[in-house]
Amino acid sequence: MTASKPGPGLSEPTTGRDTILFITATALLLVGAASSLSGGDGLATALWIAATVLGLSYSTVTIAVALRRRRPSVDVIAWLALVGALLVREPLAGAIIAVMLFTGGVLEARASARAARELGALAARAPRIARREGDGGLHEIPVSEVAVGDRLLVGAGEIVPVDGRLLESTSFDESALSGEPMPVERPAGDNVRSGVVNAGRPARMIATETADRSAYSGIVRLVEQAQASTAPFVRLADRFAVAFVPLTLAVAGLAWALSGDPVRAVAVLVVATPCPLLLAAPIAIMSGLSRASRHGVIIKGGAALEQLAAARVLLFDKTGTLTRGRPSISEVVTADGMDADELLRLAASLDQTSAHVLAAAIVTAARDRGIALAPASEVAERPGYGLQGRVDGREVRLGKAVWILADPPPAWVRRARRRAAVEGSLTVFAAVDGRPAGVFLLTDPLRADAPRMMRALRYAGIQRTVLITGDRADIAESVGRIVGTDAVYADRDPAEKLAIVEDEQATAPTIMVGDGVNDAPALAAAAVGVALAARGATASAEAADIVLTSDRIDGLADAIFIARRSHRIARRAAATGMALSAAAMALAAFGLLTPTLGAVLQEGIDVAAIAMALTVLLPGRTHTVVLPAADLAAARRLYVQHTALGPLIEQVRTVADGLTGSSADLKRLGELLDRLEADLLPHERAEEEQLLPIVARALGGPDPTGALSRTHTEIEHQVRRLRRCFEDIGDEPEPDELTDIRAGLYGLHAIMRLHNAQEEENAFSLI
Template identity: 45%
Template sequence: MARLVSAIRVYPQVFATLVVAIAGLVLSATPAGHLTAWLVGGYSLLIAAVEAVSMIRQLIKGHAGLDILAVMAITAAVLVGEPWAALIVVLMLTGGTALEDYASNRSTQELTALLRQAPQTALLVSGSDLEDGAREVPVDEVVVGDILLVRPGSVVPVDAVLLTESAMFDESSLTGESLPVDRAAGEHVSSGAVNGSTAIRMRAVATADQSEYQQIVRLVEQAAGSKSKVVRLADRYAVPFTILSLAIASIAWAVSGDSVRFAEVLVVATPCPLLIAAPVAFLGGMSRAARHGLIVNSGQTLEQLSQVRSVAFDKTGTITTGHPSLERVIPAPGFNDDEVLQYAASAEAYSSHVLAGAVVAAGRAHGRALLESTGAEELPANGVTATFAAVPGRTEVTVRVGKPSWLRQFAPTLERVEVAPGELAIYVTVDDAPAGALVMRDQTRPEASEVMRDLHELGVTRTLMVTGDVAATAHIVAREVGIDEVHADCRPADKVHVVTDVQPRPLMMVGDGLNDAPVLAAADIGLAMGARGATAASESADIVNRFDTLAGVPQAVRIGKDTVRIALQSIWLGIAISVALMLVAAAGFLPAIAGAWLQEVVDLVAILGALRAIGPRSERKPALVPGRTTMTRVVAHTK
C-alpha cells in the first residue's frame, strides 16, 4: 500500500488518467452513459492544454518540441468524436514519464550500486581495546587522526592507515583485482575496500569528502545527471517529423474527404519513442561503462568516444605500471646475486624512499629473508645505512644503499654500472666495500600492445606518446607497445600544445599524474588512470578508469560506438514504425483507437531497443563485491 501511495504521489497524471478511464467505462453502462464522451473528452482536452502550455514555453526558449503532435492528436480526436482514442494518447503521454523512469532505473543499476555502497557511518574508539568505548557516528564527522574500528566484512569508511599488525582486504571495487590483498601496519588503505575476517584499527588520514570513495561517488553523480548532444538529436527531428505527419494527415483528409482520417493519422504520429529512446540508450551506455570500472562524467563524452580518431598517452603510470621492478643484479667481486639482494632489501626496509618498497618486494619475491637490524638511519636524498648482526660467515656488518655520489664517501672504489635507457641503478656497499648494484626498470603494462591493436581496429588512425621522460626511454617503450609517434621531454604546457594541434579529431588523452591534469582538460576526451586515488588528473578528466588496467581505453571507445549506434537505431526505429502506421491510417485501415494502442506498443519497442546499450548479458555482473554497506568507525583522539 505504501508503494502504491508513493507511486500515485510521483505520477499523479498517470493514475488520474486510469481513474477517468474506469469512471468512463462505468458511466457508459448507466443511464447517464451519454455523459461519458464529455468526461473522457473534457479530461483529454485538459491534459492537452497543460501540455500545450509546456510546449509554448519551450518554443519561446527556441526549442521546437515533438509534443506538438501529441497535443494536436488529442485535440483532433476529441473534435471528430473519438474521445477514447484521445484518452489513450493521454495515457501514452502521462505514462511516458513512468516508462522512462523505469528504463532509467534499469539501466543505472551499476551506477547506483556505488552510491548504495558508500559508507554512511563509522565506529570511533578511544581505547586500546577494539570495542572499548566504540561509538557509531556519521562518516562526515570523521577527522584526520581519528582511530577507526572496522569490523569483519565492513567497508573502510575513509582513507586510513592500518594500525593493526596485518589485515586482508577485498579491493575489487576499487582496482578490479579479484584476489584479496594483504596489508601490513602502516600501509595506506583506501575507502571502499572491504575488510576481511577480523576486526581492525585504523587511523584516518582524510575526511570523508576527501577520500577516494567519495570522489568516485561524485563522478557517478555527475554521470547520472548528464545529457548528451545525441540525446537532444530527437529535437532535431521535431520540425521535419511534424511537417511530414501533418502533410500525410492533410492529404488523407483531402483525398478521403473525411476529417476523422486526419485524426487517425495524427494519433499514430505521436513522437514518444524519439523522446525516450536516446536518453535510455545513453544511461545504459554509462551503466555498462561503470561495470568495466569506467566512470563517464557526461553523455557528451560517449558521443565523442564513438567518433575518436586519435589517442595520446602519457608514459609513466599509463603505458608503464609506474612501479619499478628488479631487472637484474650486478654483484661486485666477492659477492653473489642473492647476497646483494638480501643486503639491499634488508636495509631498504628502513627507508621511506619511493624505490625502497620495490627493492624489499624484489627480495621477498626471490625468497631472501630480511635480516634483523641492530640499528638503521636514513639520510634523505642520499640513502640508508643499516647494521646487521648474526650474518652467516660474517660478524656484524654495515650495509649502505643509495646513490653512488654518497656511497663513494665510504667506498672510494665504487664504480657506476652501465644501464639502458629507462633503467635505474641502486648501489650497495658492505663494510665500506662495493657489493654491487640493483638495476630497476618501470615495466610496460602487459596489455599495452594488445590495446594499441584494438584501438586501430576500432578506427583510431593515430596514436601518440606525450611524455616528460627523455626521448631515448620514450622511443624504446613506444616501439615495444606499438605507438605510432613520440613527443618526449614535454613539460605540462608542451603537452597541451602538442595535443591541441593533433589531427584528426576527436582526440583522447590518457594520463594519470598531476602534470597530466592540464592536457586531460585540453583534450576532446580526457581519461585518467585513477585506480589509486582521485588526483588532479581525475578531476580534469572526462573518464576515470577505476581499475588499474589500460584495457579500459579501447573498452571505452567500444562502449561509445555501441551506445551511439543503438541510440540512433532506436530513434530511426521509432520514426520508421510511426511513418508506416501513419500510411496505414491514411489509407483508412487503422481506426484511431487501435492506432493509439499500437503507438503504446511502439513506445515499448523503442525503449527495449534502447536498453540494449546496457550491454550483453554476459557482462552484467555486480560492479561491487557484496559487503556490509555500513561502516564501523572507531576514533581515538590522539594528542
C-alpha cells in the same frame, strides 16, 4: 508520447507523482474498456473523457512551464491530439494518448531517480571513520583527520578509509571500484585503495593519501560529473522532434482540408509522436553508459560516449599507462661479502615504516621473496638524502649516493651505475654499520597487458597509435616497439604534448590516455580524454571525459566496442521508429487509420523502438577473456611462483658477471645451478602441463601456445648444458671454459627474460 524534459533549473517530476498519474490513466482506460464490453457505454465514455482531461491538464502544465523558460515543447502535438479527440468524440483515443503521455513521464522520472539513487548510494558508503594506531592503542577518528604516514587498522568487513600500503596480507572485495566480483588477495607491501572492503582478516596499513585525495572520493566526484552531459545525438533528437511539430501540423491541416474530415487531422496528430527519438535514443545511450560501468569505465555522459564511438586515433602517455606507474626492484647489486637477500631484509625492515613510493617497492620485493622483516627502531628521515635507523642492532642507511658513498666509488658501484644508465633505472644506495653495502636498481616495468591491449584497440577500430612521453628517447622507442605503436614522441613537456594532440585532432577524432597531472592539458584538448584513476583522483581524472577505475587499461577496448554498439543501436531504433511513425501518418491522412487505431499503433511503435534501444544492455562483442574458476585459481598459483622466481633469474646475470679472472666464484655458480634445477625447471614443467592448456582453451585459434612451449624446452636444454659444462671443468678452469659458461649464463638470462615477458603478455595478463 512523452513530456518535454525540464530545462536547467527546473525540478524533475518525481517518480511517485508520475507513477500515480500513469496508474490512474491506465485504470480509467481499462475500467472504461470493461464497462464498454459489458454494455455500459455511457460510463465508459465518461471514464475515457476523464483520462483524456487528466492528460490534457498535465500537458498544459508542461507546455506552460516550457514557455516560461522559453523552451520549445513537442507536447504541443500531444495537447492538440487530446483536444482533437474530445472535439471529434473519440474519447478512447484520448485515453490511450494520455496513457502514452504518462508512460513517457514515468520512464524519464525513473531514469532520473535511478541515477540520483545510484549516486546517493555511492556517496552513502563513503568511509567516514578510521582506526588509527597511537599511544595507548587504537583510536577512532574521522577519516578527514587521517594524515599521510598514519598506521591504520582495517577490520574484517570494513571499508578501507584512505589509500594506503598494506603491512599484512589479506583479501579485498574491490567490486565497488573495479566491477570485479571475485575477492582479490593483496600481499603485504601492496597498495590498497579507499572504498574497497576487507574480505579477509583484520589488517594494518600505512596511509599514503589523505581522504580527499584518495580513490573513492575522487570517483564520487567523477560520477557526479557524469550526470551532467547530454549526448550530441540526443540533442539532435530533441531538435529534430521540435522541427517535427510544424510538419505534423501541416500534414494534419492538409488532410483535413482535402477531405473535409477533422477526424483525419486528429488521427494524424495521434500517430505523429516523436517518441522513438525522445525516448529510444537517450535510453540506448544511457544503457551504453551503464554497460561500460560494469567494465570499470566511467563515461562522463552521452557526449563522451558518442565521441568515443567516432575516435580513430589513440595517443597515450607511457608512465602509468603502458607501464605500471610505480617502481619495482629489477636488481640488487651488493658489495663484496654482503648477501643480497640479507641486504634486502635490512632495507625493507627499515622502509616498512615509510610511506615513500620507493620504500614501497623495496618492501614489496622483500615480501615477494618470502623474506621475514624485523622491527626497526630509532628511525629518522634526512630530508633530501634518505632514511636511517636500526634493525636487529645494526645501523642501516638508505638514500642518495652522496650520503652513502665515499670517493672514489668501488667497482660494484661503477658497474651498477652503468647498468642503471643503460636501463633507465633509479638507484637507492644502502649502507650497513657505516659501510657501503649495495644498491637497489628500480625500474617502472611495462604492464604485462599492454601489448594485448594495443592489439585489442586495433581490433576495436583504432587506426593509428601514438606514444607521447617526457622520458628519454631510447626508453620511449623501446617501449613503442614492444607494444607496436605507429609513432613515438619523446622528451616532450606538457605544452608539446598538447600541440601533438591538437595536430592529430585536426586529421581525425582522437583519444588521449594518461594518468599524471602533466597529462591534464592534453586530455582536455583531445576529442576524448581517458584517465587511469586506479591509484586515486588526480588532475588528469578531472580533465578527462572517461575514467578507468580499475588498474587494467584493456577496459578501454571494451568501452569502444560498447560506445559504437550503443551509437549504432540508438540511430537504428530512432530511424526505425520515426519511419514507422511517418508511415502511420500517411495512412491516417488518407483515412485508413482512425484516431483510436492510430493511438494503439503508435503505442506499439514506441514500445518497439524502446525495446530495440534496450538491446544495448544485452551482451555484445568484447575482447575480454573470462576464465573458469578452476583455471583462474591454477593460473594465479603459477603466477605467484612465476613472480617469486624473478630474483633467481636476475641472479643468473650476477653470477655471470662474477666469472672473471682467477677469482671466479665457482661455488656460487654451483649453488645457482642447484637452484635452477630444484626451483626453476619444476616450475617450467608445471607451466607446460597446467598453464598452457588454460591459455589454449581461453584464446583458441591455431596453436596459441607454441612459442611458450618452445622456450620451456630451450630453458631446460640450456640449464642441462650449463650443468655439463660445470662438471667438466676442474678446480682451476681455463679462461676459455669460463668464457663459454659466462656466455651460456648470459644466453639463459636473455631467454628467460624473453620467456617471462611472453608469459606475462599472453598468459598471466588473462588474470
